[in-house]
Amino acid sequence: MSGNNGSNGKVGAALVVGAGIGGMQAALDLAEAGIKVYLLERDTSIGGGMVRLDKTFPTNDCAMCTIGPRLVGVGRHLNIEMITGADVEKVSGEPGNYTVTVKKKNRWVDIDKCKGCGDCTKNCPVETDSLFQQLLAKENAVYRMFPQAVPGAFAVHKEGTSPCRIACPAGVNPHAYVTLLAAGKVQEAFDVIYQAMPTGCRRGHRY
Numbered sequence: 214m215s216g217n218n219g220s221n222g223k224v225g226a227a228l229v230v231g232a233g234i235g236g237m238q239a240a241l242d243l244a245e246a247g248i249k250v251y252l253l254e255r256d257t258s259i260g261g262g263m264v265r266l267d268k269t270f271p272t273n274d275c276a277m278c279t280i281g282p283r284l285v286g287v288g289r290h291l292n293i294e295m296i297t298g299a300d301v302e303k304v305s306g307e308p309g310n311y312t313v314t315v316k317k318k319n320r321w322v323d324i325d326k327c328k329g330c331g332d333c334t335k336n337c338p339v340e341t342d343s344l345f346q347q348l349l350a351k352e353n354a355v356y357r358m359f360p361q362a363v364p365g366a367f368a369v370h371k372e373g374t375s376p377c378r379i380a381c382p383a384g385v386n387p388h389a390y391v392t393l394l395a396a397g398k399v400q401e402a403f404d405v406i407y408q409a410m411p412t413g414c415r416r417g418h419r420y
Contacts, residue, residue: 228253228313230301233261237283244292252287253296257320258362260284265345281361288363295364321369322355329357329365341370385409 225248229240232254240252252259263269266276287293296315303314322333339354346352357367377387385406393402 225249226251228311231261232256232259232287232295232297234263234280234283236261237280237287240293241283241286241290244290248292250290250293251296252293253299253301253315255298255300256358257298257368258358258364259287259295259297260359260363264359264361265347277361284361284363297364298368320366321371322367324364324366327366329367331357331367333367339376341372344370383410 227240227243227248228251229236229243230253232240232252236252236254237259240250244250254261260280263276263280268274269276269279287295296317298320299315299317301313302316304311305314306312333355334353337353337355340351341354342348343350343352343356345358354370355367356370357365375388378385381387386409390402390405393399393405
């Protein structure tokens with residue numbers, strides 16, 4: 214990645230792939246050197262596998278005590294931009310001037326509006342296997358990987374077909390039309406319902 218910077222025509226920016234303990238430290242070192250850093254992580258929060266550990270070998274140090282300051286440092290550093298829930302799809306270019314295409318998964322929660330209060334989990338009736346706990350426990354479909362997660366916003370784990378869509382005798386997709394209505398796309402929401410309804414029920418008028 215590069216941009217215009219007068220004399221040499223380039224200004225450095227770095228992409229660090231993987232936000233485990235090594236990736237976070239690399240991002241912090243580069244950011245402290247004045248380089249803009251994009252920290253890419255496939256999970257919904259940074260930290261990698263170390264956040265799942267109690268102690269570290271061979272020193273027997275507390276894992277969270279080691280990684281905690283780096284979580285905070287990355288989250289607060291002005292030169293670091295985190296890209297979570299994403300993977301590298303394509304890399305092109307040459308040394309010093311790369312173009313990277315990133316594919317980002319939908320978090321289903323607005324990361325800028327989520328306060329991390331956890332009220333959503335209290336009202337979510339759906340349980341799923343916890344990926345953080347290696348499928349050994351259950352968690353709500355609305356989840357945060359661990360209490361100290363960075364970013365602290367929640368995410369929604371979606372898999373298969375929702376119960377409301379299964380229960381709908383007309384086969385309507387409630388998630389689709391509710392999302393479209395929330396975005397102010399009334400006509401598109403109407404079309405979702407109209408296309409799924411049996412022919413005999415299509416007596417509405419287009420907006």
